[in-house]
Each structure stands twice: as C-alpha cells, then as structure tokens.
Amino acid sequence: MSESETEPESRPLGPNVRQTAAEMATGDRTDTLLQTDGLVKRFGGFTATDDVDFGVAEGELRCLIGPNGAGKSTLLKLVTGTYEASEGHIYYDGHDITDLEPHERVQRGISMKFQVPSVYGDLSVRENARLPIQRFADGAERRERVDRAIEAAGLTGYEHVDASALSHGQQQQLEIGMAASLEPDLLLLDEPVAGLDVAEREAIAERVTRLNEEEGIAFVVIEHDTDFVASIADEVTVLHNGEIFLEGPIDEVKADPAVQRIYLGEEE
Amino acid sequence: MATDAPPDGGQSLAARVRARFEGPNTIGNSNGFWVGFLVAVAALVAFPLVGNAEQFSLFLVLSLLGLSLSVVWGYTGVLSFGQVVFFGLGGYTFAVVSINVSTPGGITAAVLAGVVGGGIGAAVLGYFMFYGGVRDVYVTIITLVATMVLHTFMAQTAGSEWTIGEAALGGFNGMPDIPLLKLGVGAASFQFMYNAIPVWVPGFGTVELDPFYYLALVLLVGTYLGLRALVNSDYGRAMVAVREDEDRTRMFGYNVKRIKLVVFILGGALAGLSGVLYAARNVFIDPTVFTLLFATLPVIWVSVGGRKSLLGAIIATIAIEYIRVTLGGELALVMLGALLLGTILFLPNGIVPWVHKQIRQNRPAPADAEGPETPDPTEASES
Amino acid sequence: MVNGINLALQFLDSFAFIVLAAAGLAIIFGIMGVINLAHGEFILVGAYATTLSATKLGLPLAAAMLVGTLVTAAFGVVVERFVISGAVPNWIGQRTVGRDFVEPLYDRLADSMVATFGLSLIMVQGARVVFGNSIDTVGTPFGNIAYGAFSYSTYRIVLSGVSIALLVGVYYIFTRTEYGMTARATIQDEETARALGVDTERIYMATFAIGSGLAGLTGALFAPTLSMQPTLGDQFLVEAFVAVVVGGPSVVLGTALSGGVLGAIQAVFTNLYGTFFGRIALLAAAMVALRFLPDGITGFIETVQSRRQEGE
Numbered sequence: 001m002s003e004s005e006t007e008p009e010s011r012p013l014g015p016n017v018r019q020t021a022a023e024m025a026t027g028d029r030t031d032t033l034l035q036t037d038g039l040v041k042r043f044g045g046f047t048a049t050d051d052v053d054f055g056v057a058e059g060e061l062r063c064l065i066g067p068n069g070a071g072k073s074t075l076l077k078l079v080t081g082t083y084e085a086s087e088g089h090i091y092y093d094g095h096d097i098t099d100l101e102p103h104e105r106v107q108r109g110i111s112m113k114f115q116v117p118s119v120y121g122d123l124s125v126r127e128n129a130r131l132p133i134q135r136f137a138d139g140a141e142r143r144e145r146v147d148r149a150i151e152a153a154g155l156t157g158y159e160h161v162d163a164s165a166l167s168h169g170q171q172q173q174l175e176i177g178m179a180a181s182l183e184p185d186l187l188l189l190d191e192p193v194a195g196l197d198v199a200e201r202e203a204i205a206e207r208v209t210r211l212n213e214e215e216g217i218a219f220v221v222i223e224h225d226t227d228f229v230a231s232i233a234d235e236v237t238v239l240h241n242g243e244i245f246l247e248g249p250i251d252e253v254k255a256d257p258a259v260q261r262i263y264l265g266e267e268e
Numbered sequence: 269m270a271t272d273a274p275p276d277g278g279q280s281l282a283a284r285v286r287a288r289f290e291g292p293n294t295i296g297n298s299n300g301f302w303v304g305f306l307v308a309v310a311a312l313v314a315f316p317l318v319g320n321a322e323q324f325s326l327f328l329v330l331s332l333l334g335l336s337l338s339v340v341w342g343y344t345g346v347l348s349f350g351q352v353v354f355f356g357l358g359g360y361t362f363a364v365v366s367i368n369v370s371t372p373g374g375i376t377a378a379v380l381a382g383v384v385g386g387g388i389g390a391a392v393l394g395y396f397m398f399y400g401g402v403r404d405v406y407v408t409i410i411t412l413v414a415t416m417v418l419h420t421f422m423a424q425t426a427g428s429e430w431t432i433g434e435a436a437l438g439g440f441n442g443m444p445d446i447p448l449l450k451l452g453v454g455a456a457s458f459q460f461m462y463n464a465i466p467v468w469v470p471g472f473g474t475v476e477l478d479p480f481y482y483l484a485l486v487l488l489v490g491t492y493l494g495l496r497a498l499v500n501s502d503y504g505r506a507m508v509a510v511r512e513d514e515d516r517t518r519m520f521g522y523n524v525k526r527i528k529l530v531v532f533i534l535g536g537a538l539a540g541l542s543g544v545l546y547a548a549r550n551v552f553i554d555p556t557v558f559t560l561l562f563a564t565l566p567v568i569w570v571s572v573g574g575r576k577s578l579l580g581a582i583i584a585t586i587a588i589e590y591i592r593v594t595l596g597g598e599l600a601l602v603m604l605g606a607l608l609l610g611t612i613l614f615l616p617n618g619i620v621p622w623v624h625k626q627i628r629q630n631r632p633a634p635a636d637a638e639g640p641e642t643p644d645p646t647e648a649s650e651s
Numbered sequence: 652m653v654n655g656i657n658l659a660l661q662f663l664d665s666f667a668f669i670v671l672a673a674a675g676l677a678i679i680f681g682i683m684g685v686i687n688l689a690h691g692e693f694i695l696v697g698a699y700a701t702t703l704s705a706t707k708l709g710l711p712l713a714a715a716m717l718v719g720t721l722v723t724a725a726f727g728v729v730v731e732r733f734v735i736s737g738a739v740p741n742w743i744g745q746r747t748v749g750r751d752f753v754e755p756l757y758d759r760l761a762d763s764m765v766a767t768f769g770l771s772l773i774m775v776q777g778a779r780v781v782f783g784n785s786i787d788t789v790g791t792p793f794g795n796i797a798y799g800a801f802s803y804s805t806y807r808i809v810l811s812g813v814s815i816a817l818l819v820g821v822y823y824i825f826t827r828t829e830y831g832m833t834a835r836a837t838i839q840d841e842e843t844a845r846a847l848g849v850d851t852e853r854i855y856m857a858t859f860a861i862g863s864g865l866a867g868l869t870g871a872l873f874a875p876t877l878s879m880q881p882t883l884g885d886q887f888l889v890e891a892f893v894a895v896v897v898g899g900p901s902v903v904l905g906t907a908l909s910g911g912v913l914g915a916i917q918a919v920f921t922n923l924y925g926t927f928f929g930r931i932a933l934l935a936a937a938m939v940a941l942r943f944l945p946d947g948i949t950g951f952i953e954t955v956q957s958r959r960q961e962g963e
Contacts, residue, residue: 122508131505134505
C-alpha cells in the first residue's frame with residue numbers, strides 16, 4: 001500500500017464540522033453527537049488517519065467513503081476505542097471520551113459492527129443474540145429483548161441453528177441486530193453489505209433506515225457501493241490518505257471530479 | 269446465572285439444577301453422559317480397592333492444575349505457560365506457613381494461604397499484563413519468562429539467609445520438612461496423610477483406605493462441577509466471547525481486561541490449590557516445579573485432551589501422567605512429544621472433543637435435545 | 652581498571668551469546684510467525700554434528716563447523732516440510748484420502764509453540780537414546796589471554812567478532828539479495844506478494860532453512876565451549892526468546908539492539924551480584940520491556956522517528 005505523496009491543495013471545510021472543540025467542551029450546542037478534533041493515528045511509521053475533524057449529528061445517517069487504505073476503518077476503530085489515538089480528541093455527547101476504555105464508550109451509547117462478520121459460530125443464533133443483552137437484562141426482560149432482536153434480524157425460526165450455518169447476509173443481519181440490541185445512540189457499521197446479493201442489500205438498507213428513522217439511532221456507515229450509499233444516506237464524507245477530502249450531499253460528491261479521480265486512480 | 273430459557277412449569281428441581289451444569293460450552297449434556305459421569309465417579313471411589321491409590325492421588329492433584337489451564341486458556345483464550353508459577357507459589361506458601369505453624373489449625377490456614385498465594389501471584393502478574401495492554405502471544409511469553417525467573421530465583425535460595433521463620437527454602441534441595449496434612453482446629457481435626465483407615469467392604473474384607481486420595485477426589489469432582497456451572501453461566505459465555513474475539517466482545521460493553529484478570533486469578537488460585545496438595549502429598553517441594561518441562565506439562569495435557577473441554581483436561585492429565593509415571597524415562601518423554609506433535613497437527617481441537625463428535629455422529633440425534641437448553645453444537649471450531 | 656576490563660569482557664560475552672542464540676529464532680519468528688520452541692534443539696543438532704565430525708571423522712574444526720551448520724539447515728528443511736508446512740503429510744493425505752491432514756503452522760503462534768515443544772521433547776530424548784548422556788568434546792582453540800590476576804579465553808572474544816559479522820551477513824541477505832527482497836515483501840503483505848508471483852511457500856522453506864542454519868552455526872561455534880549433553884539447547888532458548896521479543900519486528904536491528912541492552916544489563920548485574928542475579932535481571936528486564944514496549948525496541952524507535960518527522 002503506497003501512500004500517495006500528492007495531497008489536495010486545499011481541503012474544503014465540510015458542513016459537517018459543526019462546532020469547535022471549545023464549543024463542544026462548554027456544551028454550547030447539543031445537536032452534535034460525535035466530534036473528533038485533530039485525530040491522528042500512526043502505526044509504526046505509517047499514518048493511517050491524519051488530523052481528522054469528523055462530526056456526526058444526533059439522529060444523522062452519514063456514510064464514509066474513500067478508496068482502500070483511506071483510513072475509514074481506522075477512524076471508526078478510534079471512535080470505539082479499539083485503537084488508541086496517537087493525537088487528538090474525541091468528543092461524544094458533550095464529553096471528552098478520548099481516554100475511555102472501549103467498553104465504557106459502548107456503555108455510553110456507541111456501538112459498532114466490524115467489517116468481517118464474526119458471529120460466534122459455535123453458538124446458536126439465540127445464544128449469540130443473548131450475549132450483548134445478558135449484560136444488562138435479566139429474566140423475562142432478557143427473553144423479550146432476545147426475541148425482539150431475533151425477530152428484527154429476520155431470523156425467527158433460526159433460534160437454535162448454529163450461527164456458522166447462517167448465510168453471509170443472515171450473519172450480517174444478526175450482527176447488526178446484536179449491535180442494535182444495546183440500544184445505542186450511535187451505531188458504526190463497517191461495510192455491512194460487502195459480498196451480499198441485491199435482495200440482501202435491500203434488506204440491510206431497509207433495516208438501517210428503519211433503525212435510523214424509528215429509533216433515532218445515528219449511523220456512520222462505511223461503504224464502497226455508491227448506489228447503496230445513495231439509497232440510505234443524505235450526507236457523505238470522503239476520506240483519502242487518512243484525511244477528510246470532501247463532505248456533502250451524495251450527488252454533489254459523486255459528481256465531484258476530484259473524487260472521481262481518486263476512485264479511478266485506485267482502480268487502475 | 270439466570271438463563272433465558274422459556275419458563276417450564278413441568279420442570280423438576282433436578283432438571284433445573286442440571287441446567288446449570290449444561291450448555292454449549294461443555295461436552296456431555298445428555299442423560300447418557302451423566303450416567304457415565306456417575307459410573308466414572310463410582311469407579312474412582314472404588315479404585316483404591318484394586319489399584320494404587322497413593323500413586324493415583326498424584327494424577328487427581330495434577331488434574332486440578334490441568335483444569336486451571338483449561339479455564340484460562342481453553343475458555344478465555346489466554347495461553348499461560350505460568351500455571352506452574354502459581355502452582356509452585358501455592359506449594360511453597362503452604363510449606364513455609366505449615367512449617368512455621370505446624371498445629372492442625374496452622375496447617376489448615378497454610379492450605380488457604382497457598383490457595384490465596386496462587387491467586388495473589390496471578391493477580392499481580394495478570395494486572396501487570398492485561399491492564400498494561402499486553403496481548404496474545406506476548407502474554408504467553410511473559411508467563412514463560414515468569415516461570416524462568418522463579419526457577420532461577422528458587423534455585424539460588426540454598427543459603428541460610430533464605431529462611432522464612434523456621435522454614436528454609438533450601439535451593440535445589442527443596443523443602444523436606446513439611447508437616448503432614450491435617451485439616452481442622454485442635455481436637456476437631458483430621459490427618460489426611462499416612463493415616464489409612466481400615467474399612468470393611470463387602471467382598472473385599474477389611475481394606476485400608478487412604479483419606480488423602482478421597483480428599484483429592486472430592487476436590488477434583490467439586491472443582492469440575494463448579495467450573496462447569498461457571499462456563500455455562502452468563503459469565504462463562506462472556507469468557508468464551510473473549511476467547512473468540514476480544515474486540516467484538518468489547519463492543520458489547522464487556523470489560524475484557526477485567527474478565528481476563530478475574531479468570532486468570534481464578535486459574536491462579538486453582539493452580540495454587542493443586543500446588544498445596546502436591547506439596548502436602550509429597551511432603552516435599554523443590555524448584556523442579558518451575559522447570560520448562562513441568563511448565564509445559566499442563567499445556568500438553570490440555571492440548572491433547574482438548575483445550576475447550578474441562579473433561580478433556582482431566583482425562584488427558586490422568587492418562588498422560590499415568591503413562592509418564594509407569595513407562596518412565598526417555599521413552600515416555602519421546603512418546604509424550606510425539607503425542608503432542610501429532611495432536612496439534614492432526615486434531616488441533618484435542619482428542620476428547622473429537623471422540624465426542626464421533627459418538628454424536630453415530631447416534632440418533634434426539635438423544636441430546638432433552639436438556640432444557642438448546643441442543644449443543646459440536647465442539648469443533650475454526651481456531 | 653581490571654574490573655572495567657572484566658565488565659567489558661562480560662558484556663562482549665553476553666552480547667555475543669544473546670545475538671548468536673537469537674538470530675535464527677528471530678528470522679523464523681519475524682517472517683513466518685512461527686515460534687520455534689525446538690530452537691535450542693536445532694542448536695543441539697549443530698553442536699553435535701560439529702563435535703562428531705571433528706572427533707569421529709577427524710575433520711579440522713572449521714570444516715566441522717561448516718558441516719554442523721549445513722546439517723542443521725538440512726534438518727530444518729525436513730522439519731519444515733513435515734511439521735511446519737505439513738506439506739509431506741498433506742501430500743500423503745491427498746493421495747490416500749483425498750484431503751489435507753494438516754493446517755500449516757504459519758502465524759499460529761500458540762499452536763506452533765506447543766507443536767515445536769513436542770518436537771523438542773522428541774529431539775532431546777532421541778539424542779539421549781542415540782548418543783547417551785554426553786559425548787566427547789573438542790577443545791577450545793586459541794588459548795587464553797592474561798591480564799592482571801585474570802585470564803580470559805581468546806575464543807570467546809573471537810565469538811563476539813563473529814556475532815557482529817553474522818549480523819552484517821544477515822543484514823546483507825535481507826537487504827541486498829533477491830531472497831531478502833521477496834521475503835520482506837512476504838512479511839509486508841503475503842496476499843499481494845503471492846499475487847505478484849512470489850512463491851511464498853518456497854520463501855518460507857528457505858527462511859526456515861536459513862533460520863535453522865543459523866541455529867546450527869550457533870551450536871557449531873559454541874560446541875568447543877560447552878559440555879555436550881542432550882539438554883545443552885535449554886541454556887540458549889531463554890536468552891534467544893527474550894532477545895527476540897524485546898527486539899521487536901525488525902530482525903537485524905532488533906537482535907543487535909536487544910543483544911546490546913540485555914547484554915549490558917546482564918553484564919552489570921552479573922558483575923555486581925553474581926550469575927544468578929545477572930540472569931534474573933535479564934528476565935525481569937525482558938518482562939518490563941514487553942509490558943512497556945509491546946512492539947519491542949525497534950517498534951518504539953519507529954514510533955519516535957515518525958513523531959519527530961511530524962514535528963518538523
């Protein structure tokens with residue numbers, strides 16, 4: 001993976017940067033759910049994300065696009081705390097969460113589905129679905145929540161099947177269901193439809209839209225397929241070489257010649 | 269430990285008790301298994317009538333050490349070469365305390381001190397590692413190095429400056445003056461070592477039975493059942509989730525570091541108990557418990573038996589140690605090496621889960637579905 | 652003054668020992684993701700092959716050492732084919748039951764540790780069965796140098812020179828030869844390397860052979876100074892292990908630096924408090940290093956470097 005030396009001369013400041021860190025810290029504005037401030041992550045000598053100011057409003061559904069190696073997954077993993085930031089800060093719901101452990105961030109309402117579906121294959125669908133719920137719910141409430149999570153994932157009737165026996169699309173649904181069962185305020189999805197067929201993509205799109213509109217969960221979705229992006233999101237952020245390249249409505253971004261160049265350059 | 273199984277008015281107390289010991293994290297959730305389990309326990313109870321109980325008690329004691337690794341490595345995914353560190357700490361602590369206070373009450377306290385000592389050792393090392401962000405194979409290497417440190421250290425304690433109270437650590441010569449194991453206080457105590465009890469058994473006449481053997485057996489069976497209940501509980505499911513994928517388990521809001529530390533401490537205390545019994549049984553302990561070979565034995569038992577199977581750990585410990593002791597010498601070690609190599613290459617999940625799978629495949633399916641939980645999936649997995 | 656010389660010689664001795672013990676293990680760990688717990692026994696093969704060709708075949712010591720190195724490299728190839736890659740069992744499997752028996756041990760760190768420990772048991776006890784509890788040794792060449800009331804084996808000073816030459820040689824192999832280039836490409840990204848037509852299986856086989864050969868060379872070089880027992884590998888394993896994990900991902904630089912740092916610590920503590928504490932200090936330093944520098948010394952250096960570049 002070579003890092004291109006050329007950088008866009010001037011980075012347009014996206015509409016997404018809603019407030020400064022100072023505003024965030026004083027809690028002046030409340031509609032911003034997540035805001036990163038100068039976020040940098042280095043792996044050895046390689047800089048995966050570089051000075052990223054990325055913001056998400058409450059209830060927003062934002063897609064994150066960009067060529068391979070742009071730093072998209074890294075950014076999400078910094079937000080969840082899976083990676084520790086080399087520099088910069090992450091504010092969530094008015095608090096600086098940069099130094100919190102991953103599980104503490106989850107308990108504050110951030111949840112994530114990783115790129116590769118990694119349901120616990122040895123366990124049944126029901127046992128998988130129970131795992132996030134058993135931490136905070138007991139008895140009848142637990143049963144109810146597990147039932148609901150399974151139903152929402154469209155897996156009723158599959159409760160006692162080993163998760164490894166599910167199709168790829170069903171595993172993605174189960175994973176999203178497990179993440180959503182924590183009732184987060186912000187759900188991060190890393191490539192939820194990679195490798196799925198059209199019907200499965202539509203099912204996921206519908207699911208994400210419903211969770212967003214009905215339960216008010218804010219989403220950040222990493223996705224390559226611009227048609228899928230257009231079907232769920234209004235706003236997109238383009239990441240390139242670890243930096244925010246462009247932000248705006250999907251149609252504008254798609255039409256931007258610089259964005260097209262990044263993608264074409266990557267395919268050749 | 270509440271399960272989310274549908275409430276079932278018809279369920280008997282026995283079924284509900286049994287449900288605590290069953291689940292996808294252990295093999296053997298059928299009636300057939302529990303019948304077999306009772307037969308096996310009965311056979312172990314009767315074993316001293318026909319076999320050498322004094323020798324066999326060693327295998328039972330070491331099985332506890334095997335179980336300690338199974339729960340740490342097999343269920344939580346932390347491969348520790350350091351179980352013998354806590355085993356040795358337990359044994360040495362027991363020796364030091366009991367030599368200094370050799371009354372029955374003192375010896376009983378020494379047993380507890382040994383278990384706590386193993387647990388504290390694991391807490392210190394575990395906190396140092398897990399809360400320091402050390403992961404994966406580096407944990408394994410640190411535990412291996414910790415073993416070497418203790419071996420090097422204990423080996424040089426021959427001098428008189430290495431005396432704690434009346435107890436000399438003794439360097440390579442070890443500690444030979446450990447008092448005989450007594451549990452209880454004052455008159456209400458019982459001596460478990462060298463105190464064979466004559467018992468009249470129908471068909472065998474009067475037989476001398478070794479109480480230490482039965483102590484070890486009770487502790488082993490109790491520990492096995494306790495760990496089964498643990499790994500099939502909510503906490504056990506979280507442990508297995510940590511083993512399968514730490515990052516993902518964090519994303520469900522679990523404090524993975526704490527889970528690993530808690531299990532590591534439990535494993536350390538269990539290894540400490542095993543070490544206490546080992547020192548009590550041999551009335552002796554020396555630095556050979558910290559050698560590389562001894563450090564690797566638990567890994568061998570658990571690998572061969574099946575790391576994700578508590579039962580496998582016990583069966584393999586007993587079988588391998590029996591072979592090692594009875595064959596003796598170079599040949600036994602060559603066989604042990606070949607067994608280890610062969611298992612990792614050809615049956616990476618271990619022998620007992622493999623046998624279990626064969627049994628399940630050659631049997632009509634419904635037999636296993638009668639538990640209150642779901643039918644358990646096969647133990648085989650990708651790792 | 653005399654104590655200063657003692658300390659310097661002690662350091663050179665520790666440095667040479669650590670570097671020589673670690674080099675083979677570092678290469679195999681760094682490139683293949685295999686932790687070879689039988690590393691000490693590969694050193695044993697080199698030491699025995701050297702000693703036996705000198706004492707039984709009457710070869711001159713230098714030639715015997717070459718034999719020891721080559722025999723161990725060849726032995727490494729056999730182990731790689733049968734155990735590490737599983738190529739031979741799988742070849743048999745494909746021809747008999749039509750499927751692979753074995754999953755290669757590449758990047759299965761824990762499994763490779765357990766499997767190679769099994770191998771090490773077989774080798775130690777095998778050596779005992781075949782050769783008995785000890786074999787005759789060859790004498791240490793070059794005699795001693797005396798200073799003050801002390802004297803010191805010249806050969807051990809030669810060894811520290813050899814260890815530096817060895818680091819240079821390994822550096823040359825990995826930066827200047829075609830094998831080295833492809834091997835490094837394979838570490839970076841195995842998939843891509845394979846897509847570009849690199850025969851990664853051959854790279855792994857060659858890597859294991861080179862790593863084994865270096866272990867054999869270590870055994871050959873130390874053969875004149877050790878008593879020839881089947882357990883002689885044990886004394887190398889710990890230092891090798893510690894040096895590799897403290898060194899970090901960069902094989903040559905990591906081994907050199909950890910040899911330097913750990914050698915210095917061991918030398919100072921040995922000099923002050925005796926051999927036991929030298930060893931304990933070495934092990935304790937390793938544990939602390941693992942805890943605070945999880946990517947080893949070279950990983951730490953890379954981070955510092957990149958941070959400095961950012962600052963400019």
